[in-house]
Amino acid sequence: MMILMATILPSKLSLPLNNKKSGGKHSFQSKYVFFSNKPYPKFAPLSPNLHFSYDTVSVITSPAQSKDNKITDWNTKINEVCEMGNIDKAIELLYMSPKTEIESRTCCSILQLSAELKSLQDGKKVHSFICSSGISIDSVLGSKLVFMYVTCGDLREGRLIFDKIRNEKVFLWNLMMNGYTKIGDFKESVSLFRQMLDLGVEVNSHTVSCILKCFAALGSAKEGKWVHGFLLKLGLGSYNAVVNSLIAFYLKIRRVDVARKLFDELSDRDVISWNSMISGYVANGFSEKGVELFKKMLYSGVDMDLATMVSILQACANCGDVSLGRAVHGSGVKACAHWKTTFCNTLLDMYAKCGVLDGAIRVFDLMSVRTVVTWTSLIAAYAREGLSDEAIRLFHEMDREGVSPDIFTITTVLHACACNGSLENGKDVHNYIRENDMQSNIFVCNALMDMYAKCGSMEDAKAVFLEMPVKDIISWNTMIGGYSKNSLPNEALSLFGDMVLEMKPDGTTLACILPACASLASLDRGKEVHGHILRNGFFSDQQVANALVDMYVKCGVPVLARLLFDMIPTKDLITWTVMIAGYGMHGFGNNAITTFNEMRQAGVEPDEVSFISILYACSHSGLLDEGWRFFNIMQDECNVKPKLEHYACIVDLLARSGKLAMAYKFIKSMPIEPDATIWGALLSGCRIHHDVKLAEKVAEHVFELEPENTGYYVLLANTYAEAEKWEEVKKLRQKIGRRGLKKNPGCSWIEVKSKVHIFLAGNSSHPQAKKIEVLLKRLRSKMKEEGYFPKTRYALINADSLQKETALCGHSEKLAMAFGILNLPPGRTIRVSKNLRVCGDCHEMAKFISKTLGREIVLRDSNRFHHFKDGVCCCRGFW
DNA sequence: CTAGGGTTAG
Numbered sequence: 062m063m064i065l066m067a068t069i070l071p072s073k074l075s076l077p078l079n080n081k082k083s084g085g086k087h088s089f090q091s092k093y094v095f096f097s098n099k100p101y102p103k104f105a106p107l108s109p110n111l112h113f114s115y116d117t118v119s120v121i122t123s124p125a126q127s128k129d130n131k132i133t134d135w136n137t138k139i140n141e142v143c144e145m146g147n148i149d150k151a152i153e154l155l156y157m158s159p160k161t162e163i164e165s166r167t168c169c170s171i172l173q174l175s176a177e178l179k180s181l182q183d184g185k186k187v188h189s190f191i192c193s194s195g196i197s198i199d200s201v202l203g204s205k206l207v208f209m210y211v212t213c214g215d216l217r218e219g220r221l222i223f224d225k226i227r228n229e230k231v232f233l234w235n236l237m238m239n240g241y242t243k244i245g246d247f248k249e250s251v252s253l254f255r256q257m258l259d260l261g262v263e264v265n266s267h268t269v270s271c272i273l274k275c276f277a278a279l280g281s282a283k284e285g286k287w288v289h290g291f292l293l294k295l296g297l298g299s300y301n302a303v304v305n306s307l308i309a310f311y312l313k314i315r316r317v318d319v320a321r322k323l324f325d326e327l328s329d330r331d332v333i334s335w336n337s338m339i340s341g342y343v344a345n346g347f348s349e350k351g352v353e354l355f356k357k358m359l360y361s362g363v364d365m366d367l368a369t370m371v372s373i374l375q376a377c378a379n380c381g382d383v384s385l386g387r388a389v390h391g392s393g394v395k396a397c398a399h400w401k402t403t404f405c406n407t408l409l410d411m412y413a414k415c416g417v418l419d420g421a422i423r424v425f426d427l428m429s430v431r432t433v434v435t436w437t438s439l440i441a442a443y444a445r446e447g448l449s450d451e452a453i454r455l456f457h458e459m460d461r462e463g464v465s466p467d468i469f470t471i472t473t474v475l476h477a478c479a480c481n482g483s484l485e486n487g488k489d490v491h492n493y494i495r496e497n498d499m500q501s502n503i504f505v506c507n508a509l510m511d512m513y514a515k516c517g518s519m520e521d522a523k524a525v526f527l528e529m530p531v532k533d534i535i536s537w538n539t540m541i542g543g544y545s546k547n548s549l550p551n552e553a554l555s556l557f558g559d560m561v562l563e564m565k566p567d568g569t570t571l572a573c574i575l576p577a578c579a580s581l582a583s584l585d586r587g588k589e590v591h592g593h594i595l596r597n598g599f600f601s602d603q604q605v606a607n608a609l610v611d612m613y614v615k616c617g618v619p620v621l622a623r624l625l626f627d628m629i630p631t632k633d634l635i636t637w638t639v640m641i642a643g644y645g646m647h648g649f650g651n652n653a654i655t656t657f658n659e660m661r662q663a664g665v666e667p668d669e670v671s672f673i674s675i676l677y678a679c680s681h682s683g684l685l686d687e688g689w690r691f692f693n694i695m696q697d698e699c700n701v702k703p704k705l706e707h708y709a710c711i712v713d714l715l716a717r718s719g720k721l722a723m724a725y726k727f728i729k730s731m732p733i734e735p736d737a738t739i740w741g742a743l744l745s746g747c748r749i750h751h752d753v754k755l756a757e758k759v760a761e762h763v764f765e766l767e768p769e770n771t772g773y774y775v776l777l778a779n780t781y782a783e784a785e786k787w788e789e790v791k792k793l794r795q796k797i798g799r800r801g802l803k804k805n806p807g808c809s810w811i812e813v814k815s816k817v818h819i820f821l822a823g824n825s826s827h828p829q830a831k832k833i834e835v836l837l838k839r840l841r842s843k844m845k846e847e848g849y850f851p852k853t854r855y856a857l858i859n860a861d862s863l864q865k866e867t868a869l870c871g872h873s874e875k876l877a878m879a880f881g882i883l884n885l886p887p888g889r890t891i892r893v894s895k896n897l898r899v900c901g902d903c904h905e906m907a908k909f910i911s912k913t914l915g916r917e918i919v920l921r922d923s924n925r926f927h928h929f930k931d932g933v934c935c936c937r938g939f940w
Numbered sequence: 941c942t943a944g945g946g947t948t949a950g
Contacts, residue, residue, distance in 0.1 A: 271945095331945095473949075
């Protein structure tokens with residue numbers, strides 16, 4: 062079924078205005094034949110496509126050469142010259158002639174020729190001649206002028222004359238409408254259409270085709286449907302071109318079903334009908350249907366043309382059907398389509414999207430003309446494969462080759478920089494944008510902000526954001542999401558506040574802002590956003606619902622999280638994973654396991670992240686056997702290869718359970734190189750189980766892998782301190798000092814009346830500092846009375862016990878808890894968050910408070926949640 | 941008489 066490229070001939074049976082002429086633009090041939098019949102044999106051998114040279118023609122046709130007739134017929138001469146297509150001579154004669162002798166129809170001839178040659182310059186010369194000679198611009202001449210101007214692309218001038226002559230000929234109206242449509246000014250075209258109807262100008266098939274195109278482009282579904290009814294009344298409903306426009310219109314407004322019905326009922330389908338339907342399927346996301354229809358098209362004997370191939374290649378790209386793509390490639394080459402840039406560009410893109418990068422490169426290499434689209438497609442191809450450096454290199458090469466990037470190129474290359482996290486390359490592109498004055502384009506700005514956010518520079522992103530003349534919802538979401546992901550939750554929340562004053566957030570905004578509430582553990586702000594979600598019906602957005610569950614988990618309310626979780630009708634992998642991880646964080650290991658099993662029963666396949674969550678849940682609840690079981694299920698049943706995170710969970714599980722030697726052996730047997738977290742998990746196990754010797758051995762690995770991380774030094778120091786090895790503690794402190802490292806200062810915060818209060822360790826500058834101190838002292842002595850002893854070893858200072866106690870009293874989580882007791886209404890749960898792990902002494906005190914004061918305390922540390930109630934913590938010592 | 945309907949990249 063090999064197919065030749067069909068040239069699109071003007072068609073068809075149903076057309077009233079059959080295009081019988083050989084076509085205006087190509088009419089030289091016929092005119093030449095006519096001319097060669099005249100007695101000038103020496104011109105006969107001239108190729109019909111050759112332009113007549115000025116000199117040659119002037120020899121024969123100059124009126125000055127005429128011998129007897131002094132009153133030369135200038136009009137005839139000019140018409141003759143026009144017949145031959147010699148515009149230069151025609152103009153010259155026009156200006157040589159006595160103005161009064163030139164007839165209107167002569168001007169029409171020259172204008173017609175100017176239009177055919179698309180020579181605005183010559184057309185204007187005729188126009189100014191008309192003006193200076195006083196020829197009245199009647200309806201016929203006016204029409205010709207309009208035709209010339211519109212055809213030559215000067216819509217403004219054409220419109221001026223059009224308005225003056227108030228012609229009621231439908232042709233001229235169609236001409237104007239088409240002119241506006243071509244430049245994308247659909248609104249003006251529609252306005253003309255309305256005027257036409259008001260004036261009672263009788264519309265024809267061309268009019269409705271054009272107006273349907275406009276309404277399709279404007280997305281005016283209602284108006285388009287009205288035209289549909291209107292054209293049926295006019296009896297235009299059986300015209301092939303009209304139905305084709307209707308099909309295209311319905312496909313643009315995404316009414317594929319209506320389009321298909323029209324297509325099926327169309328008796329004389331031509332290649333355009335097929336192409337419209339196929340490309341419409343592809344554009345509406347039904348690529349398979351497009352391919353199916355394509356096969357039907359070939360069966361019914363209609364040859365594909367360039368447009369068909371382009372659509373089908375797109376479909377192949379969408380479906381990843383590279384074999385059909387290759388077949389179309391072959392047909393295209395046979396039909397010589399590979400000389401067409403559009404074909405090659407789509408072909409290149411098809412190979413790239415199907416993951417056949419070398420195929421894309423081969424197409425690129427073989428192309429003789431590479432446009433900006435070609436380069437952009439190849440850059441996108443590299444970026445898609447994660448080869449960002451190569452993508453950026455191509456961008457510079459393209460520039461050197463003299464092909465100017467457009468906004469698509471810029472956004473694509475920015476995306477490559479973003480994926481690469483290469484701020485330097487991104488800044489280079491930013492400079493290029495400034496140099497080429499593209500920084501006011503909204504797409505470019507959004508891509509720039511995204512790049513900066515992904516490269517971690519929110520400062521630069523903000524600078525772009527502030528300078529944007531117009532911001533859309535994507536601009537806001539990019540910034541808010543950027544702040545959220547770069548651990549700047551306060552900035553995210555503050556910008557969200559600015560945003561709601563200017564525009565309505567969408568699902569993406571909400572899904573971006575919830576993690577910020579979560580990271581601050583700001584339940585009040587989270588609830589505000591929840592209210593917003595309910596009021597605006599965003600709970601049905603899967604991403605939003607998932608983020609909401611996650612927020613409640615991280616704000617310390619797993620019960621509410623579960624309630625919402627149960628309300629999500631279709632739970633995806635993320636929904637399940639968030640809940641499982643949530644249970645893990647709160648130490649509800651068994652709930653996590655139940656939920657994990659429910660997920661598998663629901664037919665949702667766990668991925669590596671859900672396995673991290675379940676293993677983590679097991680380790681935080683000390684469920685050793687279950688943890689092992691899941692580690693095996695993961696590999697045996699689910700084909701998930703364990704990564705560092707999974708190994709870390711297992712090490713953590715073994716180490717916490719006191720199986721330190723086994724954990725050490727396990728690390729040594731790992732098929733991948735262990736990192737600091739793996740060794741760190743074992744180190745923390747050593748501290749819990751007081752194995753100083755192993756701790757020292759393990760610490761060596763850790764310090765080598767992450768010498769800057771002070772947390773590990775503190776961990777070892779704590780191990781020494783618990784063993785009362787103060788000399789070693791001192792040495793370690795000196796080591797930290799020598800390396801210029803500082804212990805990360807402890808910081809806790811608590812939300813009271815929607816305001817977040819932050820406490821730093823040892824800081825007494827809070828307005829209520831005195832009251833807090835008094836309360837803590839009172840609690841401390843009460844604790845002693847009831848037999849609690851302060852865990853002074855955590856003070857890490859080798860001093861007398863009173864000093865240590867004082868130091869411990871300054872711990873930020875105690876300050877925050879005390880502030881909560883003093884300022885929250887009685888009975889309200891006290892929710893405190895801390896940036897580091899909770900200290901042992903604070904943990905003891907929280908237990909005590911929960912018992913004596915009967916207050917529930919939820920403490921979130923860097924690792925997990927602690928729920929204190931009636932003197933017990935849910936962690937049962939696993940932290 | 942002259943014109944119209946389907947075609948590539950983020």
